Amino acid sequence: MSKKNNEFRNEDAVLDIKDQPSFGHWLVLSVQHLFTMFGATVLVPLLVGINPSIALFASGVGTLVYILCTKAQIPAYLGSSFTFIATMQALMKNYGYPAVGQGAIAAGAVYLLVSLIVSRFGSNWVDKVLPPVVVGPIIIVIGLSLASTAANDAMMNGNVYDLKYFGVAIFTLAITIIFNMFLKGFPSMIPVLLGIVSGYLMALVVGIVDLSGVQAAKWFSLPAFNVMGVNYDFKWYPAAIVGMAPIALVTMTEHMGHVMVLNKLTKRNFFKEPGLHRTLLGDGLSSVIAGFVGGPPTTSYGENIGVLAMTKVHSVWVLGGAAIFAIIFSFVGKVAAVIQSVPSPVIGGISFLLFGMIAANGLRILIDNKIDFELKRNLVIASVILVVGIGGTYLQLGNFQLTSIALATLFGIILNLVLPEKALSER
Numbered sequence: 001m002s003k004k005n006n007e008f009r010n011e012d013a014v015l016d017i018k019d020q021p022s023f024g025h026w027l028v029l030s031v032q033h034l035f036t037m038f039g040a041t042v043l044v045p046l047l048v049g050i051n052p053s054i055a056l057f058a059s060g061v062g063t064l065v066y067i068l069c070t071k072a073q074i075p076a077y078l079g080s081s082f083t084f085i086a087t088m089q090a091l092m093k094n095y096g097y098p099a100v101g102q103g104a105i106a107a108g109a110v111y112l113l114v115s116l117i118v119s120r121f122g123s124n125w126v127d128k129v130l131p132p133v134v135v136g137p138i139i140i141v142i143g144l145s146l147a148s149t150a151a152n153d154a155m156m157n158g159n160v161y162d163l164k165y166f167g168v169a170i171f172t173l174a175i176t177i178i179f180n181m182f183l184k185g186f187p188s189m190i191p192v193l194l195g196i197v198s199g200y201l202m203a204l205v206v207g208i209v210d211l212s213g214v215q216a217a218k219w220f221s222l223p224a225f226n227v228m229g230v231n232y233d234f235k236w237y238p239a240a241i242v243g244m245a246p247i248a249l250v251t252m253t254e255h256m257g258h259v260m261v262l263n264k265l266t267k268r269n270f271f272k273e274p275g276l277h278r279t280l281l282g283d284g285l286s287s288v289i290a291g292f293v294g295g296p297p298t299t300s301y302g303e304n305i306g307v308l309a310m311t312k313v314h315s316v317w318v319l320g321g322a323a324i325f326a327i328i329f330s331f332v333g334k335v336a337a338v339i340q341s342v343p344s345p346v347i348g349g350i351s352f353l354l355f356g357m358i359a360a361n362g363l364r365i366l367i368d369n370k371i372d373f374e375l376k377r378n379l380v381i382a383s384v385i386l387v388v389g390i391g392g393t394y395l396q397l398g399n400f401q402l403t404s405i406a407l408a409t410l411f412g413i414i415l416n417l418v419l420p421e422k423a424l425s426e427r
Helices: 023-048 052-069 085-094 097-121 125-129 132-144 147-155 163-182 191-206 212-216 238-244 247-266 271-293 302-311 316-329 333-340 344-368 376-391 404-418
Strands: 078-080 298-300 395-397 400-402
Touching: 023 052, 023 078, 023 085, 023 191, 023 302, 023 316, 023 333, 023 344, 052 078, 052 271, 052 298, 052 316, 052 333, 078 271, 085 097, 085 238, 097 238, 097 247, 097 271, 125 271, 125 404, 132 247, 132 302, 132 344, 132 376, 132 404, 147 163, 147 344, 163 191, 163 344, 191 302, 191 344, 212 333, 238 247, 247 271, 247 298, 247 302, 247 344, 247 404, 271 298, 298 302, 302 344, 316 333, 376 404, 400 404
Parallel strands: none
Antiparallel strands: 078 298, 395 400
C-alpha cells in the first residue's frame, strides 16, 4: 500500500486519513463501507415512499461533496437521515415529493447559514460548551441509543420474535469477532465485510433470504430522479419549510457528536482543522443536492464510524470509494437488489459490535481525560445525559421534535455551564 506523507500521522491507524491503499484493497475496503451503510440508507426512502435508488445516488454524491468541502481531511459517509422521517411521511401524504424536496433543501440551507456564522465568529466556544465530561457521555449515547435497533434487527421477523433470525445474528456477530481477532494482514481490515458475507451465506442456508427482488431487478436502470423544473413545477410549501428547517438544528447536534467521535478515533481536532464551518457546509450542501435530485436529506452515519473504529482504516480514499460505488450501484439494479436482500439479522449481528464500538470510544474519552466521578458535578452531568439519551426521551412541540440525542446534548451543555465546579458539601 502506498502512503502519502502528512504533517501528522496517527500511528495507531492501519491506514491514516491521507494513506492511499492499493487498488485491490481500496475496492474491497470501500465495498465494506457500502454494505455497512446500505440498509439504513435505503430503509429511509422505503418508509417515506421514495425510490431507494435515488437515495443511494444522493448519498454517494453528498459524501463526495462533503469530502471536497472538508478538504479530504475527514473520513465520513453521509446517508439518508432518519430524523426527518415522520415529517417527510406527512408531507408525502399531503403534498407529494415536491414538498419533501423543498423541505430537504430548507434543512440544508439552515446548515449553510450556521456554517457562515461559525466561519465568521469561529468555533472556540466548542471546547467550553462541550468539554470531555459532556462529550464522553454523548458519544456513549450515540452508540447505545442505537442498541434497540440492533436488537430488533437481530430478533424480530416483522413483529414476531424469530429464533432462526436470532441464530443468524449471533452467528454473524461471532464470526465477525473471530475475523477481527484472529486474522492478520489485509483480511484483518475487512472483518465487517467478511462477517456480512458469512452471515448472508448462513441466512441463505436457513432460508431467510428473499431473492425475488434480485430476480426482478434490471441490470441497468436510471435512478428515480425527481427534479424541480423537469419532473414537477416550482411551488412554495410553507408546511415543508416550517416542518423540516427547524429539525436541522437537531441533526446538527448529532453531526457534532459524530465529529467528536471522529476526533477521538483519528487523534485530531476537526473543529479546528478543517473547521466546523466546513463540516456543516458539506453536510448542508449534501441535503440541498438530495432535495434537488429527488432524495431525502442526508447526515453522517454512525455505522460507518463503527467500521472505522473496528478496522482502524481511516483513509478518506476508502470513504470516497464507497461513495463512488454507491453512485454506480444506483444505476445497476441487480447489484443494488443483492445488497438490499441482506436480511435484517445479519445487519443486527454486525450492529451489536459497531454500535458498541462507538459507545466504547465515549468511555475512552472519560478515561483518557481522567474525569473524576467523585465530584458530584461530573456525576450529575453524565447521569442525566446517559438516561435521557439512552432512554429515548424526546421533546415534542407540534410537528417539531427534539430527539433523545439532541435533548441529552442540550441538557449536558446547560448543566455544564450552570453547575459550579464543586457542590457545597465538597468545599
